[in-house]
Amino acid sequence: MDFGLTEEQEQLRESARHFLAGECPAAKMREIAADAAGFSPELERKIAQLGWPGLIVPEQFGGAGLGMLDMAVLLEECGYAAMPGPFLFSAAIAAYALAAGGGEELKTRWLRPLAAGAAAGALAMVEANDGLAPSDFATAARTAPSGAVINGVKMFVPYAQSASFFVVAARTGAGGREAGLFVVPADAPGVKVRPLKALDLTRRFAIVEFDGVLAPPESQLQGAADLYERVLGAGAIAIAADSIGGAQRVLDMAVEYAKVREQFGKPIGSFQAIKHAAAEIVADLEPARALTWYAAYAFDALPREAARAVAMAKARACDVYSRAADKAVLMHGGIGFTWDHDIHFWFKRSRMNESLFGAPPFHRERVAALGGY
Amino acid sequence: MxxxxxxxxxxxxxxxxxxxxxxxxxxxxxxxxxxxxxxxxxxxxxxxxxxxxxxxxxxxxxxxxxxxxxxxxxxxxxxxxxxxxxxxxxxxxGAMGISMVGPTLIAWGDDEQKARYLPKILAAEEIWCQGYSEPGSGSDLASLRTRAEIEGDEFVVNGQKVWTSNAHFADMMFCLVRTDPDAPKHRGISYILIDMKSPGITVKPLVQMTGDRGFNEVFFDNVHVPRRNLVGKLNEGWMVANATLFHERNMLGSTTTTQMLFNRLKALAAGTMRSGRPLSEDPVFRQRLADLEIRVEAMKYHMLRQLTDSIRGRNPGLGAWVNKLVGTELNHDLATAAMEAMGDYALLARDDGHALDRGFWPYEWMFTLGLVIGGGTSHIQKNIIAERGLKLPKSR
Missing domain, CATH: 1.10.540.10 (Acyl-CoA dehydrogenase/oxidase, N-terminal domain)
Structure with a gap:
């Protein structure tokens, strides 16, 4: 029985916290957020030097071959920094999808450059109706002589503008009831990207149109319905981990502020109303962190428990982050409502995290169904 | 992992x-x-x-x-x-002896005290109660006023304790008394052991909201206690007590009780028909059940994390401060959801013939609120988390 991080994981956490404090402090985060591309090539290059994009990529494709818990530890720190950029979507989710379902050729073509930081993958899942079930998809992959032809429009595709390839969910099979996953190069004929304006400025989203895009047989990931679920699961864990880090950051910001801001002749942190709000964040956050570690561990090591664990972690971590961000902004008073103060970046990111890969009610319903009630 | x-x-x-x-x-x-x-x-x-x-x-x-x-x-x-x-x-x-006074004696007691008391705690020959809270000293425990004056080789104790669980059958009490009224409040308290059969002690049962007589008022009228019953040094009782107080509040307990409570709630919801279908199939109640189950599971892994820290000999840090707050409120939330699930059956007294499950949930609903209060209310827990955990400035 050992429910804790290894020494290597603790080191990863420490070094990531240290690196991001230096390379992606709030001022830098704001600078990147203000830029149209929403990521910094310089920061991406440094991250690649540290080997982050290849963290969960198998060693034979140039990665470190680590697991989802290692990735969760790292993403907690990225959430702490509200690090902008495609990293989470590419390195945790697209990389997982390719590693789990891609053939040799596909992995050599995309996974190797992804691990090196020379390519980034984006997920094209939900559509205008915002559903996550395969039956919600209108996008279909029709069988053609040379593979499949994909037609459809995907929404809320993260970092589509700068992606090298897309992992596209499309209906396949008899009657089109299953979700197949296809890897489509961003420059394939028939692919068109139209940017969306996002509330959370640390991230970019777009609409991606697939108009008669030809997908050769080897571009389809293997593993069918189960793989689609697993890819969603990887996304849910990644967002949960980002949320735990973000909740920790808003707590730290609010506590720091409460120690120095004075009213009625005392630091506001000496008032119980402020203390209790801070303590409630801690009480929510600490168990949610353990739950998220468990889900990330279960994702790799406990296949029978994984689906339920992931749903629990996504629902809880996102609830906790949003509530923490609300409280932390409130603890700042008027200054917290200004554009100049940094906290609104985390506040908006918390809300965005709730929506991505299934909002908390969606995951609670899954927990109920998997728990037999 | x-x-x-x-x-x-x-x-x-x-x-x-x-x-x-x-x-x-x-x-x-x-x-x-x-x-x-x-x-x-x-x-x-x-x-x-x-x-x-x-x-x-x-x-x-x-x-x-x-x-x-x-x-x-x-x-x-x-x-x-x-x-x-x-x-x-x-x-x-003998849980109070095993988990509270025993560890205190092992840490602070002298050889004579250890030899005299520990074997009888284990053998259930002496049952202990805890004399901490007073009518004027609840959350602000250190303001306690029960006096112990030294006369020769004895303390003479006068005052009153309250909410004293098990005092009506306990053989011994570990008790916080004021031995220096002029010192700052934390520095004039001593930790002494009192024989409950001593002349001058009166125990009056208090009836809890559950209807049980579980706790008591205890009155001391010139009660003589030998000086050798002092644990630790004179006027250092606050420090002696605090070690075990922390233990009580944040016991590295398992969450098995909470998990069993959830399973019972789940069964209740599955067996309760509402609008022609089981309550567990009602979308709103399912959300609530799932949210509770998620919190129960989160607490399970939160405890496993602390267990691991303890195996590794590491301080669990901020996490341990929230156990009492989160654990007790979760149990009460589970019981509250069950009461809601029961509809009109929740209005029946426990011993009514039509009571569901022999009145389990109404009792649990009340009892769990008592645990939210006892050992430092949730409000006090939040102060502790903020002041000791987050180092926010003291309010007082």
């Missing part, structure tokens, strides 16, 4: 479970743990049960062997505790 137990640990779990299955008395003792009315015959049966547990080697799991404990590693302790809860083993009547 590795959530597996070793083959040795699994064998130990089976051994505990088998022993419990074969030895739990079939005398209606199961489940009396939450019912604090204890008549003489129940009391004797509970003492006999504790002795059996002791003889089998499953009592005082964390105490050193030299004092009759088991000196078990934290994993085995948690396994044994889980099995006790899972099999609904009767409560240990």
């Amino acid at each position: 590795d959530l597996n137990y070793t083959p040795d640990e699994e064998a130990f779990r089976r051994q505990v479970r088998n022993w419990l299955d074969e030895n739990i008395p079939d005398s209606g003792l199961r489940g009396v743990d939450r019912n604090a009315d204890r008549d003489k015959s129940t009391l004797e049966k509970m003492k006999a049960w504790q002795r059996r547990v002791h003889q089998a080697g499953y009592l005082a799991l964390s105490w050193p062997k030299a004092y009759g404990g088991q000196a078990m590693d934290p994993v085995r302790q948690s396994i044994a505790n889980e099995e006790m809860v899972r099999t609904r083993a009767p409560a240990l009547i």
Whole structure:
């Protein structure tokens, strides 16, 4: 029985916290957020030097071959920094999808450059109706002589503008009831990207149109319905981990502020109303962190428990982050409502995290169904 | 991370479970743990049960062997505790002695005190109660005013304690008394041991909202206590008590009780029809159930994380401060959801013939709120988390 991080994981956490404090402090985060591309090539290059994009990529494709818990530890720190950029979507989710379902050729073509930081993958899942079930998809992959032809429009595709390839969910099979996953190069004929304006400025989203895009047989990931679920699961864990880090950051910001801001002749942190709000964040956050570690561990090591664990972690971590961000902004008073103060970046990111890969009610319903009630 | 137990640990779990299955008395003792009315015959049966547990080697799991404990590693302790809860083993009547005064004596007591008291705690020959709260000193415990004046080689105690669980049958009390009224409030308190049969002690039962007589008022009128019953140094009782107070508030408990409570709630919802379908299929109630289950599971892993810290000999940090707050509120939220699920049946008294599940939930609903209050209310817990955990400035 050992429910804790290894020494290597603790080191990863420490070094990531240290690196991001230096390379992606709030001022830098704001600078990147203000830029149209929403990521910094310089920061991406440094991250690649540290080997982050290849963290969960198998060693034979140039990665470190680590697991989802290692990735969760790292993403907690990225959430702490509200690090902008495609990293989470590419390195945790697209990389997982390719590693789990891609053939040799596909992995050599995309996974190797992804691990090196020379390519980034984006997920094209939900559509205008915002559903996550395969039956919600209108996008279909029709069988053609040379593979499949994909037609459809995907929404809320993260970092589509700068992606090298897309992992596209499309209906396949008899009657089109299953979700197949296809890897489509961003420059394939028939692919068109139209940017969306996002509330959370640390991230970019777009609409991606697939108009008669030809997908050769080897571009389809293997593993069918189960793989689609697993890819969603990887996304849910990644967002949960980002949320735990973000909740920790808003707590730290609010506590720091409460120690120095004075009213009625005392630091506001000496008032119980402020203390209790801070303590409630801690009480929510600490168990949610353990739950998220468990889900990330279960994702790799406990296949029978994984689906339920992931749903629990996504629902809880996102609830906790949003509530923490609300409280932390409130603890700042008027200054917290200004554009100049940094906290609104985390506040908006918390809300965005709730929506991505299934909002908390969606995951609670899954927990109920998997728990037999 | 590795959530597996070793083959040795699994064998130990089976051994505990088998022993419990074969030895739990079939005398209606199961489940009396939450019912604090204890008549003489129940009391004797509970003492006999504790002795059996002791003889089998499953009592005082964390105490050193030299004092009759088991000196078990934290994993085995948690396994044994889980099995006790899972099999609904009767409560240990001497729990207050085993988990509170015993560890205090082991840490602070002199050799004579250890030899005199520890064996009788284990053998259930002396049952202990805790004399902390007073009518004017609840959350602000350190303001307590029960006086102990030194006369020769005795303390003479005058004052009153309140909410004293088990005082109506306890043999001994560990008690905080004021020995220096002129010192700052934390520095004039001493930790003494009082024989409950001493002349001048009056115990008056208080009736709890559940209807039970579980706790009491205890009055001291010139009660003489030998000076050798002082634990630690004179006027350093606050420090002595605090070690175990923290222990009480944040006991590295298992979450088995909470998990069992959730399962019972789930069964209730599945068996309750609303608008022609089980309540567990109602989308709104499903959300609530799932949210509760998620919180129960989060607490389970939160505790496992602390168990790991303790195995590794590390300070669990901020996490341990929230156990009491989160754990007690979660149990009460589970019971509250059950009361809502019961609809009109929630209005029945426990002993009404139509009461569901023999009044389990209404009792649990009240009892769990008592636990939110006892040992420092949630408001006090939040102050502690903020001041000691987050280092926010003191309010006072």
